[in-house]
Every structure is written in structure tokens, then in C-alpha cells.
Amino acid sequence: MSTTQPAPPARRKDPDRRERIARAAIEVVAERGVEKLTHRSVAAAAGVPLGSTTYYFATLDDLLASALRQAAEDDVENMRRWADGLEPGCDLAEALTDLVLHYLGEARAQTAVEHQLYIAALHKPALRQVSQEWDTWLAELFASYTDETTGRALSVLFCGWQLQGIVRESVPSRDEIETTFRRMLQPGAKT
Numbered sequence: 001m002s003t004t005q006p007a008p009p010a011r012r013k014d015p016d017r018r019e020r021i022a023r024a025a026i027e028v029v030a031e032r033g034v035e036k037l038t039h040r041s042v043a044a045a046a047g048v049p050l051g052s053t054t055y056y057f058a059t060l061d062d063l064l065a066s067a068l069r070q071a072a073e074d075d076v077e078n079m080r081r082w083a084d085g086l087e088p089g090c091d092l093a094e095a096l097t098d099l100v101l102h103y104l105g106e107a108r109a110q111t112a113v114e115h116q117l118y119i120a121a122l123h124k125p126a127l128r129q130v131s132q133e134w135d136t137w138l139a140e141l142f143a144s145y146t147d148e149t150t151g152r153a154l155s156v157l158f159c160g161w162q163l164q165g166i167v168r169e170s171v172p173s174r175d176e177i178e179t180t181f182r183r184m185l186q187p188g189a190k191t
Contacts, residue, residue, distance in 0.1 A: 018056050018066075021046045025067035030113040034120045037064065061126040068117040068127050072134040075114060079141060092145055093181035096158060100177050104165035112166045135159075146185065153184055 014020075024046035028037050037060060039053040046053070057063035086095055103111045118134070121127035135155065142158070143151025157180060165171055 022066040022070040025063050034116050065126045068130045071114045093185050096181045097178040100161045103162050104171045111162050
């Protein structure tokens, strides 16, 4: 007769906990704003113990940086799907207008929280690198349809329309948006 006890059951791991916490931080920012983000509010939103948020993210800046990175990765994935759906020879000004209107329409809440996180980099140096990486990716995507300089200009115009659109009481008109993209694209467009 053995006195050896059976091994305790293995602890269940939660491999997605870090991402879930980052997504919960995005939720909290969407509901309350960047300035009201706390480890406690994020833990509650993620359904994890408070210690989990501080284990993965020692400071609020770390948590915000992770939330911004997650938002950027999600946006990059959405933009890749958009780009993959473009037909060769499409009207790029029209496609960009549709995209801006999407971000100001059905994706408005997402757009607002992404801009809150992005703008937080003004006062939080830990967020600047992620914001700059996001800018670079967007400019490179648009440059793949034009040239490097035009791609950069399109990304600035695209982001400007989004920012203005989320703070205006009414969404800019299709014509207003499309006209600016057409002017930008007249020289050197490869569509």
C-alpha cells in the first residue's frame, strides 16, 4: 500500500489574460476616458483579480501602452481586410471616403477610443512609440497605392477627417471628404 498522494490537479492557465486585460482597458477608456483608467476598473471590466492587472502591467502607463498597442493591432487588421477587398484599378478617393465614413459611422465608438488612446501620447511618453508605429504603418499602406510622400499625406488627411468627424456634431459630407482625397491624389496615383 502506497502512501503517495495523487498529484494535485494542474492549475488551469489563462493564456489570453494579458490580451483580455488590454481589451478591458480599451473598454474602460471608451466608457470613462483615459484619465479615469485605474487598475481596479480594468480588473473589474476584465473579470480578473486586481493582482492580475498589476502583475502584467506594473504602471498605468504600461497598461495604456498595451491598450494602445491592442487598438492599433485591431485597426491594422481591419485596414488590411479593407485593402485586401479593394479591386485593382478602383477609385482610391472613393474607397478612402467610404473608409472614413465607416470609421465615423458604424465604427464611431471604436474611432473615438482609438483617438483618445493615441492623443494620450501627448502627455505619456510611454505611448509615443506605439503611436508612431501606427502612423508609419498607415502611411506605408496608403503609399502602396501611390508613392511614399502621397501615402504619408493621405494618412494625415485620413486621420484628420476621423478626428474632426468624431468631435463635430454632424459627420462631414461624402462630397466634402471625397473632394479632399481627389485633390491629394491628382498627381502620382497608381490606382
